[in-house]
Amino acid sequence: MGDVERSLVLDPTRSLGWDEGPLDGLSCLLRCVEAVLFSQGLSQDEVANALSFPLDISGLRRKPSTFLGGHLAWHNEVDGQEHWKILVDKIESGQPVVLMPDRFYWPGDEFEGRRHFLDHMVLAIGHDGTELEVLDTDAPASDGFRRRLQVTDELIRSACRFATVHFEPVADRQNLLLDQLAIPSVSWISVDLPSLHFFSDRWLASGLEGPMARAFHVLILGEIQPSLFLSSIALRPLNPRVASAMGTAAVSARKLGLALLATHRYSGLDPEDSTPYNAVQPLMKYLIDSLQDVVRISKSELGENSFIAPTGEGPSRLWYRVGAMRDWCFDDFVAPPRW
């Protein structure tokens, strides 16, 4: 398989926080980017700094897919065959590509032929015309988290969203971490807390139906946990107490995210049934409490006046954001009907 970067691996022993599983600390997306950064020679601390990003629960302030050390450039189509040649050209030239496949067409997937879900990412690292080689956190560890997939019409169609990885070394570390990570994170969390309470109350009162619960797990495990976890590493030299509070909140987020993931397995076939998710709703309290601690401890340690005062977007903002994520990741209209 030509032009494969052999140093690209998913290695739990080197990865940040990968203890019980790949979703400890980072998301499947960030595991892919982490592998790219390790292959470029970055150390663990450098990777943590580069991948860090302030936590924006509202989704209105941080530019999507931007990090302290770089960004991802996305190519999105409804059907992967629209840009398949671009994708394989990049892989064959040695550029790894983060791929978010449409699981309806993804071979062997539990939703293959059933649902157009787009919530998992792999790192495409090799292509020879007949096979695509990917690193996949869901692949068996005994296979080195690698899969070699036959290139079929379905596989090509599945490749509807992909991203290239663009990072530079993070310079001026201390000021950057304070000004672009700690200050905005804590400022934004403090004004977004009401929207977490609103979400929690509405979930308690009305339940959470399947696609909404799936979108919420994407937000929790894709953004909230990773931001807090990476900040807990990056900010440790700057202020251990703030870093520790971030780490505790990351654990609360992981527990809620994994509980949501688990509940999908027990939710049956009716996507409108909201009752299974009631069991894990109380975990929202731990996340909210731990985020309140992040704000309280940070203001005590760094000074109340250090923080900016952004405008809140109203308490329903998170609910509507998760609804939009549901439409982007779990709507059957994301791909055209099979012909």
Added chain:
Amino acid sequence: MQDEKILDQVIKVLQTRDSVTEIVLSDTRISDLGLDSIDLVYLLAVFERSENAEFEDRDFDLKEYVSVSDLATRIDTRIHG
């Protein structure tokens, strides 16, 4: 002595797992059901909510249990002490 009600509840929850197609019994091996640590998070959350149980970190380690009965016993212990 294990509370049969807890065992029945554990079996009932496991029976709703999407990949579980066989009949779940008290001596069914956890490994035969294909459960992982993520399943445990959900299962224990169910009892945290319904029975006000408080679980310890080691309760979330799948290696602690061989059979469904082991799991029910641990849950029973956390509920009734």
